Amino acid sequence: MRICLDYQPAVAQGAGIGRYTRMLARGLLPALAPEESLRLFFCDFRRKAPPDPVPGAEARAFRLLPGAVMQKLWTRLGAPAFDRFSGPADVFHFTNFVARPVRRGRVAVSVHDMSFERFPEFAEARNRAYLHANVARSVARADAVLTDSEFSKREIEELLPEARGKVHATALGISPDFRPAPPERVAEVRAKLGLERPFLLDVGTVEPRKNLPFLVDFWERIAPEGYDLVVAGAPGWRCEPIFARFAEAERRFPGRFHYVRYVPDGLLDALYTAASLFAIPSFYEGFGFPPLEAMACGAPVLSSDGGSLPEVLGGAAEIVRGLDADEWAAAALRLLREDPAARAERATAGRAHAASFTWERCALETLAVYRSLR
Numbered sequence: 001m002r003i004c005l006d007y008q009p010a011v012a013q014g015a016g017i018g019r020y021t022r023m024l025a026r027g028l029l030p031a032l033a034p035e036e037s038l039r040l041f042f043c044d045f046r047r048k049a050p051p052d053p054v055p056g057a058e059a060r061a062f063r064l065l066p067g068a069v070m071q072k073l074w075t076r077l078g079a080p081a082f083d084r085f086s087g088p089a090d091v092f093h094f095t096n097f098v099a100r101p102v103r104r105g106r107v108a109v110s111v112h113d114m115s116f117e118r119f120p121e122f123a124e125a126r127n128r129a130y131l132h133a134n135v136a137r138s139v140a141r142a143d144a145v146l147t148d149s150e151f152s153k154r155e156i157e158e159l160l161p162e163a164r165g166k167v168h169a170t171a172l173g174i175s176p177d178f179r180p181a182p183p184e185r186v187a188e189v190r191a192k193l194g195l196e197r198p199f200l201l202d203v204g205t206v207e208p209r210k211n212l213p214f215l216v217d218f219w220e221r222i223a224p225e226g227y228d229l230v231v232a233g234a235p236g237w238r239c240e241p242i243f244a245r246f247a248e249a250e251r252r253f254p255g256r257f258h259y260v261r262y263v264p265d266g267l268l269d270a271l272y273t274a275a276s277l278f279a280i281p282s283f284y285e286g287f288g289f290p291p292l293e294a295m296a297c298g299a300p301v302l303s304s305d306g307g308s309l310p311e312v313l314g315g316a317a318e319i320v321r322g323l324d325a326d327e328w329a330a331a332a333l334r335l336l337r338e339d340p341a342a343r344a345e346r347a348t349a350g351r352a353h354a355a356s357f358t359w360e361r362c363a364l365e366t367l368a369v370y371r372s373l374r
Helices: 008-012 017-031 067-077 125-141 150-159 183-193 212-225 240-252 268-274 289-296 309-316 325-336 340-354 359-372
Strands: 002-006 037-043 058-062 091-094 106-110 144-147 167-169 199-203 228-232 257-260 277-280 301-303
Touching: 002 017, 008 017, 008 037, 017 037, 017 359, 091 359, 106 125, 144 150, 144 359, 150 167, 183 268, 199 212, 199 268, 199 289, 212 228, 212 240, 212 325, 228 268, 240 257, 268 289, 277 289, 277 325, 289 301, 289 309, 289 340, 301 309, 301 325, 309 340
Parallel strands: 002 037, 002 091, 037 058, 091 106, 106 144, 144 167, 199 228, 199 277, 228 257, 277 301
Antiparallel strands: none
16 A cells, blocks of 8 residues: 655644644654655755655655745645646545545545634634635545544544545644653753742733633732743734733832743653643643643643543543633632642653544554555
């Protein structure tokens, strides 16, 4: 069986779907049978991509036109055929919501979540319109649809009836690099970021879907107890009101609120380890890497029930249903004040739960879907 993976997201994006595509390719390669092969196809007009992105896999770069131009042709004209440039394959996997036209071969498409339909107010208008116009069409012509959780599988089948019977949940993985950091690295990240007191932590893009003003609201209720708040993540879409709320928190509690745009290289695991509590009040998550990474590093997790979070985090996290700031503050204080034995037991359970999310498992489950299409 010849597998062709649309590797464009891995070339164009550092995180998110780019990370998924890279890690899936690396996990697939050692799992292939001798008669199976993996080809990575991507546009590389400016010749910036590595010539051998996954050693052992065939890489095929298209350099005549930029990837953005090809995307417009495929979206608006439905042509030219993807396999005209990628070469023939038995299965083509498109990892970024939208499938491209192929002449021959079976098609799998990854639809990671349906947030653009469930919460359109949290999506940039152009991206929302693009997904609304193209995802249903892609799902209809695909032979298999892959998604990140059973929650998203149910949503896809509910919102896109043409998907029923061909959606497969293949849970994502987290890097094995996330584990409790040694004390000297924890001290290093504290010193670099000026973190002298115990702190709550949230990690992710600063955007409306993350519900960060609410995070600040409930933290302000427990700040007098001696806990700081750290928000780490790059600015995203419609972030200006969120940063205004951050500024207000800084005025109310000088030196107690910490915004970190970029965590120093190699220190994210130490930041997770240093946190007294990881809190994620998101309205919606299709999966949720940061809380799993925090668990893997031994941090207790307080989470909303937004999207797939209860499924992904399971009983290892404290799930708060609803958005009552007093309730969240009380739950946070319960976790922060746990005795050492209970805290250690919670950390052990969290690490064990996080350890079940591996890219190897994701690749094996994805490969099983490919094989079912033969």
